[in-house]
Amino acid sequence: MKIVIIGGTGLVGRQVVDRLKGEHEVIAASPQTGVDTVTGAGLEEVLHGAQVVVDLSNSPSFAEEDATRFFRTSTTNLLRAEQRAGVLHHVIVSIVGAEGIDAGYMRAKIVQEDLVKGSAAGWSIVRSTQFLEFLAAIADSAMADGVVHMAPVRFQPIASADVARIVAEVAVGTPLAGTMEIAGPRTFGFDEIVRRYLAENGDPREVRTDPAATYFGAPLTDGELVPTGPARLGEISYEEWRARQGR
Known part of the structure; x- marks a missing residue:
């Protein structure tokens, strides 16, 4: 079987x-x-x-207009080319809770999902929670005056290796014609896991529990960063992922 991985040189794509x-x-x-x-x-x-x-491409900009333009243009071009080529299965990775988080990038991902759902061929959407690999970037984005502000909401991050394994299995399987949600094996408090991660990396920054804290600029309510229903869970725990990073 010939499988084309768009974005095949990225974090998940390589795996x-x-x-x-x-x-x-x-x-x-x-x-x-x-x-x-x-x-x-x-x-x-x-x-x-x-x-x-398997489309793992991503917009170079998180601004809503830029990201929407990217996903609309990229996905439309790809689906049309696939139809001409006779491709039978189109797979994308999207984001758990994308429709509920008030952020332009999330709305852009919904545009991508809707285009894929309208495809004439088989399709599968894998909606993932946040990757463990992005904990540092999350902390950096939440910092103000030297303090990291994190909302006390549930958070169920997944290792990118688990994402890659599940996406690979979906790619060679029968098209879902639907959406699968995936998440890590354990739920944390968002503030708890960021505080722990920074401490384990010798980062002295204070992590302050703040119900008004935003997520890359978007306000959060509890339940938006965890699966909304039944989900397939990854196998790699936070502790195992940390050990792998050390190796």
């Missing part, structure tokens, strides 16, 4: 490629390899003979 390349013809496609979903450059060539496309 999906590694998981699939032993048993399938796997192509890692990105602007660095001459494939640009925004301009359409290289799409016809890379999709020739492909049965599955």
Whole structure:
């Protein structure tokens, strides 16, 4: 089976490629390899003979207008090229709670989801909670006057390796024609896990529990960062992930 991974050189993309390349013809496609979903450059060539496309591309900007333009243009170009090439299954990774978090980037991801749902071919949407790998970036984004402000809401982060494993399994399976939610094996307090992570990394910054704290600028209510219903859980605990980072 020929599988094209759009964004195959990124954090999750590299791992999906590694998981699939032993048993399938796997192509890692990105602007660095001459494939640009925004301009359409290289799409016809890379999709020739492909049965599955996994789209892990991401907008270079989180601003709503920019991100919406990226996902609308990129996804439209990709789906049209896939139809011409006879691709049978289109897979994307989206975000748990995207419709509830008041942020422009989340609304842009909903635009992407809606385009995929309208595809004439098979499709699958994997909605993930936040990656453990982004804990440092979350802390940095929440800092004001040297203090990290975190809301006391539930948070169920997942290791990117678990995301890659599940996405790889979905890619070679029957199209879901629906949405699967995935999350880490354990739920934390958002403030609790960030405080723990910084302390374990020798970061002296205070983490202050703040109900008014935002998430990359978006206000939060409890339940928005955890699955909304039944979810497939990852296997890698926070402790195991930390150990792997050390290695």
